[in-house]
Amino acid sequence: MARILLLAHGAKRLRQLEELLAADTHELATPNSVGEAAELWLDFDPEAVVLELPAPSLTLHRLERRLGGHAISWSRRPVLVLGEAGDPDVVDDSRLLVRLPLPVADETLLGHVRGLARLHALLEEPLDESNEETLSIPPAVREALAEQLVHLADYRDASKPGHGSRVAEVAGRIARELGLDEPERTEIERAGRWHDLGKLAISAEVLRQPGRLDEHALETIREHPRRGARLVRALLGDEAASHAVLGHHERVDGQGYEGLAGDAIPLPARILAAAEAWDSLTHEQTYRPAFTPVDALAMMREEVGAAWDADVVGALARTAR
Numbered sequence: 010m011a012r013i014l015l016l017a018h019g020a021k022r023l024r025q026l027e028e029l030l031a032a033d034t035h036e037l038a039t040p041n042s043v044g045e046a047a048e049l050w051l052d053f054d055p056e057a058v059v060l061e062l063p064a065p066s067l068t069l070h071r072l073e074r075r076l077g078g079h080a081i082s083w084s085r086r087p088v089l090v091l092g093e094a095g096d097p098d099v100v101d102d103s104r105l106l107v108r109l110p111l112p113v114a115d116e117t118l119l120g121h122v123r124g125l126a127r128l129h130a131l132l133e134e135p136l137d138e139s140n141e142e143t144l145s146i147p148p149a150v151r152e153a154l155a156e157q158l159v160h161l162a163d164y165r166d167a168s169k170p171g172h173g174s175r176v177a178e179v180a181g182r183i184a185r186e187l188g189l190d191e192p193e194r195t196e197i198e199r200a201g202r203w204h205d206l207g208k209l210a211i212s213a214e215v216l217r218q219p220g221r222l223d224e225h226a227l228e229t230i231r232e233h234p235r236r237g238a239r240l241v242r243a244l245l246g247d248e249a250a251s252h253a254v255l256g257h258h259e260r261v262d263g264q265g266y267e268g269l270a271g272d273a274i275p276l277p278a279r280i281l282a283a284a285e286a287w288d289s290l291t292h293e294q295t296y297r298p299a300f301t302p303v304d305a306l307a308m309m310r311e312e313v314g315a316a317w318d319a320d321v322v323g324a325l326a327r328t329a330r
Contacts, residue, residue, distance in 0.1 A: 011126030120150030177201030207237030
């Protein structure tokens with residue numbers, strides 16, 4: 010199913026994990042040391058790493074040093090750390106690192122491994138080559154994984170901790186003011202939380218760069234709605250939310266990322282576009298301070314009919330806090 014690099018503490022625990030993952034048809038490499046892991050890295054080319062060791066942070070840093078010039082290859086691999094949730098030193102917002110506290114049910118562990126291996130493919134493969142069939146994992150695992158990925162996306166872009174949650178909340182208020190029913194509002198709020206998941210394909214260095222970006226970096230950033238929509242559809246199994254995610258950088262004048270205009274942009278996407286702009290304007294960015302709500306709203310009103318939908322901005326104005 011996927012190539013998994015497995016590092017665990019103790020021969021007995023290693024065998025248990027190896028049997029569990031092998032039964033799920035994964036191809037495994039089980040090095041006995043960090044040095045051995047680094048030696049086989051390029052030949053094995055793992056799609057994900059599963060790590061259950063007493064000092065996971067130290068292991069990650071040692072492996073990164075051993076890989077040397079190939080560290081970028083390492084940093085783009087999803088890592089599942091199995092261990093107690095109280096290890097703050099394991100947090101590293103430059104990696105695709107997901108945590109599961111122990112003990113963990115087999116179904117939960119296998120679901121996360123499948124999800125992270127698929128995440129690697131969705132983020133790395135060319136946009137026109139990916140398999141977008143929805144991954145089969147338990148709904149509870151899907152939701153838990155989605156929350157961890159939102160956290161990773163928010164913190165990879167250091168100026169935006171909590172951005173996904175805030176966009177979801179603002180989008181929900183706009184949807185309610187526009188009279189959308191509860192299922193529609195729920196879908197828009199989910200899309201709001203997930204709208205920037207495509208940024209997991211972008212390095213933290215690019216996202217945090219304060220100056221002007223070169224054309225290659227700009228093109229990578231412009232791809233993030235499409236990558237995010239693909240991830241929401243194939244990994245999180247939500248077709249409706251994927252359309253909103255895809256369109257959240259569209260403009261009503263047709264000058265957005267995909268070139269859609271006016272009513273051709275789905276209403277949920279028009280709502281997300283305004284909600285994200287509001288949150289970005291009212292929070293500090295790497296290149297400017299935050300605007301006051303009054304100034305942010307005035308700026309958005311100036312762009313009604315060009316960037317933003319008039320009804321959506323009107324609903325935002327009536328509900329802004």
